[in-house]
Amino acid sequence: MGFSLTVTEKWSGLTLEAVLRDELAFSKKTIHQWRMEKGIHINGELTPWKNTLSEGDILTFALDDPAPSYPPSQMDIDVLFQDDHLIIVNKPSQTDTHPNEPGQNNTLVNAVVHYELQSGRTGYIQPIHRLDRDTTGAILFAKHSAIKPLLDQMLEKRDIRRTYTAIVQGEVKIAKGTINQPIGKDRHHATRRRISPGGQKAVTHYKKIRYDAASNTTILSLTLDTGRTHQIRVHLSSIGHPIVGDTLYGAKKAGHSYQALHASSLSFVHPFTGELVDVDAPEPLKRRL
Structure with missing residues (x-):
């Protein structure tokens, strides 16, 4: 499994390495690994990294993610936003974000893994942040290992507004x-x-x-x-x-x-597409007064 990105006008004229390092902020270790493993194709071909990219070029990244990352568990979930890279889910009350003890598999992350497997994906899912068991609302999950560290960095820098x-x-x-x-x-x-x-x-x-x-x-x-x-x-x-x-x-x-x-809401600039992701979660609290 892997993922693809389309070269934008902003990236046109840059080399692949410049895009990976400066535009997408991948770590040196990750970039080196892709280079050594020949893990990135441009328009379906292995191309020298020193060549400049053109708008519309398709970058295909190989990934070797373990799957699933948590045992799957059947549970209805409320998906607020998703693409090939991330998913935002509206967490219900009385539900843990992730397992807190061995053998626990009735958490939200287990349900999202099940959802992903049913959708034909690998089942790699990692929560970027958490909510207390009784707190409801929007939680962000990474769908593959390449985007997780980028989202982690954004959360640490407060670039993800909650x-x-x-x-x-x-x-x-x-x-x-x-x-x-x-x-x-x-x-x-x-x-x-x-x-x-x-x-x-x-x-x-x-x-x-x-x-x-x-x-x-x-x-x-x-x-x-x-x-x-x-x-x-x-x-x-x-x-x-x-x-x-x-x-x-x-x-x-x-x-x-x-x-x-x-x-009630989650807002950030998508690290791959550069688009604003601005999601509102239904607010049951207002109906409880």
Whole structure:
């Protein structure tokens, strides 16, 4: 298995190596491996890498991905966007992103592997980020090993913009603000995190969408500068507005089991096509008030 890319006008006149190194940002190790293994064809032929490319040329990349990367498991999934390189799925609540213990195979990644195998692909699937078990919304997965490190780099550089929607207890008075508090482990609880002076830097931006007096809850839109475990949950609890349903961080017990946090959108420039991928995930939270 492999993948193909079409040379754009921007790449025309460049050498293959320049495109791989400067335009697509592949690592030196990856480029060297393709060169040694003669793993890239131009218009179906092995062509010297010093030759310049022309718009419309087809670059075909050979890949030797292990498959499947996780055991497949039958589960309906909500695909928000996909192409030959990546797939974005709307994660339901009460579902882990990936296995957390040996033998666990009822996670979202297992379901996406099954979906890919049913589509005739290798089943190589790797999550680029994760959501807590009770958090819903958009998650990005790599479909092959060549794009995964590029997406990982984009996530690390914050070139993948993620927006969240949360319903919190009480009325948030300030229309918008930033919570800049370091987060560390809670030594008294195995899974909980807490605000800690010695913790990792964590920055959360929020904007008030609306307040619902009947339920005494506020809907917030949030973006992150950092991606700490439980970051939004810890930060909102720290200002006295825990997320509805999040009893781990101080929310009152409610007559439902959901945690009202949703990854509502995902936006980034596709590393191969240069096109903007801007995906909105259906927001069930707004229908719960």
